[in-house]
Amino acid sequence: YAAKSGHGAGPVFATGLDDHAKARLTMLEELRAGLDRGELVLHYQPKVTVDDEQRVDGVEALVRWQHPVRGLVYPDAFLYTAESADLMGRITETVLEIACRQSRRWRDQGLTMPVAVNLSVSNLRDPDFPEQVSALLLRFGLPPGAIELEVTESVLMTDADTALIQLGRLRDMGLRIAVDDYGTGYSSLSYLRVLPADELKLDRSFVLRCGTDPRSAAIVQSTVGLAHSLGMRMVAEGVEDMETFEQLRGFGCDLAQGYVIARPAGVEAVTAWLSERAGVQQPVR
Ligand code: C2E
Ligand code: MG
Ligand code: MG
Ligand code: MG
Numbered sequence: 001y002a003a004k005s006g007h008g009a010g011p012v013f014a015t016g017l018d019d020h021a022k023a024r025l026t027m028l029e030e031l032r033a034g035l036d037r038g039e040l041v042l043h044y045q046p047k048v049t050v051d052d053e054q055r056v057d058g059v060e061a062l063v064r065w066q067h068p069v070r071g072l073v074y075p076d077a078f079l080y081t082a083e084s085a086d087l088m089g090r091i092t093e094t095v096l097e098i099a100c101r102q103s104r105r106w107r108d109q110g111l112t113m114p115v116a117v118n119l120s121v122s123n124l125r126d127p128d129f130p131e132q133v134s135a136l137l138l139r140f141g142l143p144p145g146a147i148e149l150e151v152t153e154s155v156l157m158t159d160a161d162t163a164l165i166q167l168g169r170l171r172d173m174g175l176r177i178a179v180d181d182y183g184t185g186y187s188s189l190s191y192l193r194v195l196p197a198d199e200l201k202l203d204r205s206f207v208l209r210c211g212t213d214p215r216s217a218a219i220v221q222s223t224v225g226l227a228h229s230l231g232m233r234m235v236a237e238g239v240e241d242m243e244t245f246e247q248l249r250g251f252g253c254d255l256a257q258g259y260v261i262a263r264p265a266g267v268e269a270v271t272a273w274l275s276e277r278a279g280v281q282q283p284v285r
Contacts, residue, residue: 028085031065031078035090039066042098044115045264046273047235047257050249056277057255058148060116061099062264063091079120088120096136099147102267104140111274114176116148121155124163130170144174148199151177153185156195164194171196178235183219192230200227204238204258211243221251228252 017025034040042061048054065073082088096117103115123129137144149170156163156179171177178199179192183206202223209216220236227234236248239258248256262273 024081027078027081028087030067031082031087034065034067035087035094039068040064040091040094040098041066041266042095042102043264043266044102044270045257046113046262046270047116047255048261050236050245050253050256054261054277056113056274058114058116059270059274060118060150060257060264061095061102062118063095083120083122086122088122089126092117092120092123093132096133096147100136100140100142103142103146106271106274107142107146109271109275111271111278112146113274114146114148116150116176116178118150118180119155121158124151124155124166125159127166129166130173133170133175134173145176148176148178150180150201152180153182153191156191157185160191164191164196168196171198179232181237182223192226197232199233199235199255200230201235201237201257204236207236207238207244207248207258208240210236210247211241217247220248220253224251224253227254 041064043064044059044061046056047058047060048056063075063079065078067073079088079091082091099115099117106112106115126132133147134144136142137147149167151163151167167177176199177195177197178201179195179197180201181203182200184203200223202220206216206219206223210220211217224234233254234252235255235257236244236253237257239245239248239256239260241260245256245260262270265273
């Protein structure tokens with residue numbers, strides 16, 4: 001570091017670190033303090049059936065960091081650093097707790113759709129994770145089907161044996177499992193053979209080009225077939241226009257999530273959106 005930043009061969013104090021490393025340390029310090037102060041918040045994005053009814057099938061919880069100075073910080077800006085510093089355990093614990101508390105509130109209001117939480121590599125390596133989840137469900141009086149867990153291919157690729165065992169335990173407990181960002185990892189097919197999952201969420205990079213690029217459309221269509229053959233439901237993420245939604249319907253895709261249906265939003269806005277939908281489906285008696 002000393003040579004790189006031009007300080008000669010002096011001792012390596014914090015001032016000898018390059019800017020990137022300094023920024024990383026500052027962020028981690030602030031993130032730890034932010035976790036203590038409860039600065040993580042969740043936005044929620046609905047997932048609906050691909051038909052005229054567009055019935056709400058679930059909502060995905062997406063973490064944001066309400067930073068006192070920087071404002072709302074999105075996950076891509078801090079999750080990678082958090083993971084490399086072993087903070088993901090705490091983050092997921094926090095996210096799960098907020099999601100469970102919110103799920104309880106929604107259920108008490110008659111809104112019973114599952115809430116999906118995204119997992120990271122380290123979560124499935126933690127042997128205590130399934131117990132943590134069941135303790136939370138118990139604490140909030142939730143059935144296991146109230147929570148869905150989303151795992152990416154990269155989560156499955158790292159320490160695959162442990163990940164599969166842990167996922168198997170969670171699914172046996174009754175939680176729903178989804179493979180997230182499907183198609184962007186490396187070994188897409190080998191683990192599908194053994195993976196205990198309920199949903200395949202095709203990455204939005206394919207969905208995005210579905211209407212303009214025949215090759216992307218072919219991938220979307222055949223992934224629907226693959227998911228169904230494996231007994232899973234197919235979810236398209238990142239649906240941004242109704243043309244794509246109609247195309248997905250033609251392909252037999254089960255569920256869709258994306259800006260054309262609803263953008264991720266804070267709890268008040270989402271609750272209003274959900275209640276309005278519920279009202280349409282169940283006329284007031
Ligand atoms: P993801 O799980 O694939 O979540 C979907 C992302 O796509 C979200 O970005 C969402 O806001 C965005 N999105 C939804 N619909 C559309 C659309 O129609 N068009 C476009 N362009 N984007 C759309 P977000 O919230 O920034 O999250 C990014 C990623 O960060 C997530 O991707 C997930 O991998 C990760 N993440 C978010 N929350 C958590 C969390 O609590 N824990 C963990 N481990 N990861 C999380
Ligand atoms: Mg996700
Ligand atoms: Mg995704
Ligand atoms: Mg994604």
